[in-house]
Amino acid sequence: xxxEGSWWAEARRLLLVLALAGLAGLASGYLAHCLAVxxxxxxxxxxxxxxxIHDWLAHPEQEPPESFGLWGTIFDQIYRxxxxxxxxxxxxxxxxxxxxxxxxxxxxxxxxxxxDAAIEWANDAARSLAGLDYPKDRGxxxxxxxxxxxxVSYFLAGDYSKPLxxxxxxxxxxxxxxxxxxxxxxxxxxFLRDVSAMVRTERMRRDFVGNVSHELRTPLTVIKGYLDTxxxxxxxxxxxxxRPLEQMVQQADRMESLLTDLLWLSRIEAIGGDDKVEAxxxxxLVCEVKNELEVAYPDRLRxxxxxxxxxxxxYLELHxxxxxxxxxxxxxxxxxxxxxxxxxxxxGEYVLEVIDQGIGxxxxxxxxxxxxxxxVDESRSTRTGGSGLGLAIVKxxxxxxxxxxxxxxxxxxxxxxxxxxxx
Ligand code: ADP
Numbered sequence: 001x002x003x004e005g006s007w008w009a010e011a012r013r014l015l016l017v018l019a020l021a022g023l024a025g026l027a028s029g030y031l032a033h034c035l036a037v038x039x040x041x042x043x044x045x046x047x048x049x050x051x052x053i054h055d056w057l058a059h060p061e062q063e064p065p066e067s068f069g070l071w072g073t074i075f076d077q078i079y080r081x082x083x084x085x086x087x088x089x090x091x092x093x094x095x096x097x098x099x100x101x102x103x104x105x106x107x108x109x110x111x112x113x114x115x116d117a118a119i120e121w122a123n124d125a126a127r128s129l130a131g132l133d134y135p136k137d138r139g140x141x142x143x144x145x146x147x148x149x150x151x152v153s154y155f156l157a158g159d160y161s162k163p164l165x166x167x168x169x170x171x172x173x174x175x176x177x178x179x180x181x182x183x184x185x186x187x188x189x190x191f192l193r194d195v196s197a198m199v200r201t202e203r204m205r206r207d208f209v210g211n212v213s214h215e216l217r218t219p220l221t222v223i224k225g226y227l228d229t230x231x232x233x234x235x236x237x238x239x240x241x242x243r244p245l246e247q248m249v250q251q252a253d254r255m256e257s258l259l260t261d262l263l264w265l266s267r268i269e270a271i272g273g274d275d276k277v278e279a280x281x282x283x284x285l286v287c288e289v290k291n292e293l294e295v296a297y298p299d300r301l302r303x304x305x306x307x308x309x310x311x312x313x314x315y316l317e318l319h320x321x322x323x324x325x326x327x328x329x330x331x332x333x334x335x336x337x338x339x340x341x342x343x344x345x346x347x348g349e350y351v352l353e354v355i356d357q358g359i360g361x362x363x364x365x366x367x368x369x370x371x372x373x374x375x376v377d378e379s380r381s382t383r384t385g386g387s388g389l390g391l392a393i394v395k396x397x398x399x400x401x402x403x404x405x406x407x408x409x410x411x412x413x414x415x416x417x418x419x420x421x422x423x
Contacts, residue, residue, distance in 0.1 A: 010070035017042060053078070108193045109176075113142050115186030117155070129176060129192045130168075142190070151178060155190075165195065175199040203270075210266035213259045220259065224252045254387070261389035265372075268317055268396045279310040280318055282352065286341050289322050297330050300337070306344035311421050313401050321397035324390040325354040325417045331386065333358025333414065350421045357414040366407050370395035394419075 021038030025031030052065040053075070064079040066072070100121070103110045109126035113119055118141055122134035130146050137145060143152055154164045160180040168174040175198075179191040227249045231242070283305045290301045322341075329339040333356040342353040361369065365376045373388035391405075394417075398405040402422055409415035 006073070007070060013069060014042065108191055111142065111190040111192070113188045113190065117142050117188070119145075120187070126192060129194060154178065155180065165199075173200065206266045206269050209262055210270075213262040213266070217256070217259050220252060220255055224249065224256070227252060258387040258389070261387045261393065264320060265389055265393050265396065268393065268400065278313065278315055280313045280315055281308075281310050282318070282343050282350070283308055285315070285319060285322060286343050286352070289319065289326055290341060293323070293326055293330065297339075300330060300335070300339055301326070302338050302340045304340060304342045304344070306342070307350065309345060309350055311350055311401070317397045317400065321394045321419065322352065322354075324394050325419075328386075328390055329354050329356035329358065329415070329417070332356070337414075346420070348423055350423060352419040352421075354417045355414065356416075360411040360413050360415055361407070361409040362411050363409075366409065369407060370405065 021034045025034030049071045104123045109129040112121040163179045177193040337357040340355040370391045372392045404420045406418040
């Protein structure tokens with residue numbers, strides 16, 4: 001069906017005009033002239049309509065021109081597309097405004113940078129946290145304005161899988177947690193969170209534990225000294241006092257090892273991973289730990305050295321971690337069973353394993369083992385003199401060396417504790 005405003009209707013109108021012009025031409029004897037005048041008229045009409053479209057598209061905010069037939073339909077269709085586009089743009093703009101408003105009002109700093117790391121947008125919080133002055137700094141390279149060296153290398157490295165904590169100012173004790181995410185085509189979103197209060201509280205907690213442990217050691221040494229003297233006085237001591245005194249010495253020894261572990265833990269936490277400077281010969285370290293513990297546990301330790309590779313690290317920390325793992329393996333297994341220490345290479349990592357054939361650990365305890373003071377069996381740990389801090393120390397040493405601590409265990413069969421260092 002031919003509807004008004006369709007292409008066929010327009011073609012029919014054109015033929016009608018030409019037919020009328022042809023009839024007029026035949027009647028007057030000027031056929032060619034009449035047809036030419038009609039064609040010229042049509043051409044002028046189309047030219048006029050094209051000009052109206054052109055003028056309107058130059059000022060699309062104006063109302064569309066009125067017309068009839070195919071031209072009217074074309075005007076209406078352009079107008080509809082334009083209106084839909086305008087509505088879509090408005091919707092998009094209001095979404096962008098909404099997002100910007102919410103970013104602008106949050107307390108965390110938000111900075112958007114383009115693929116060349118130039119600032120595109122920043123919120124008010126970024127001004128106080130990173131000293132940016134938006135919109136004045138728009139287009140400036142971010143790294144010209146945020147020059148903390150750790151941030152610069154983190155930003156340039158492009159690996160944002162872990163957030164970064166930086167100290168912006170030592171003087172004002174200002175610390176920021178930085179998170180970067182890619183979006184769009186190479187744009188980056190930089191989030192800054194002020195963690196100064198958290199860092200200060202954490203430092204206070206660490207210092208407190210460190211100081212208390214340190215202060216408690218002096219009176220404990222005095223008490224232990226007196227207890228030892230009393231026990232050494234030999235025959236003068238009646239047997240009813242000897243047993244309680246021996247138990248007091250035992251408990252004082254436990255307390256001392258607890259304080260030593262607490263002090264060591266607070267030292268490792270305080271340093272973080274900043275002092276990894278030496279190349280450590282792990283094969284030699286493993287042999288050294290074996291020799292040291294062999295005196296107390298003769299014939300129980302075996303070593304399997306399959307690599308001579310060295311790793312970057314802190315000698316004392318690694319020594320303490322390996323000693324803790326081996327001591328646990330010895331403590332939580334029968335006297336007749338061996339404990340094996342392995343140093344080898346695996347794809348992408350260097351591996352230290354401590355393998356025992358001891359009591360093992362039920363799966364349900366494994367996720368919590370590295371918590372401070374967590375013990376699977378309180379009575380057994382008390383007997384073995386455990387402080388519950390050994391694996392917490394191992395976990396911190398592992399984190400400071402960018403290593404993973406893995407625990408595999410089968411109750412009744414034994415456990416394997418693995419420290420895996422990334423190559
Ligand atoms: P502790 O000083 O009590 O040994 P740790 O932090 O070193 O404290 O260990 C936490 C708990 O994990 C221990 O109490 C013990 O129950 C368990 N554990 C650690 N190593 C082993 C092991 N090799 N075999 C069995 N249980 C273990």
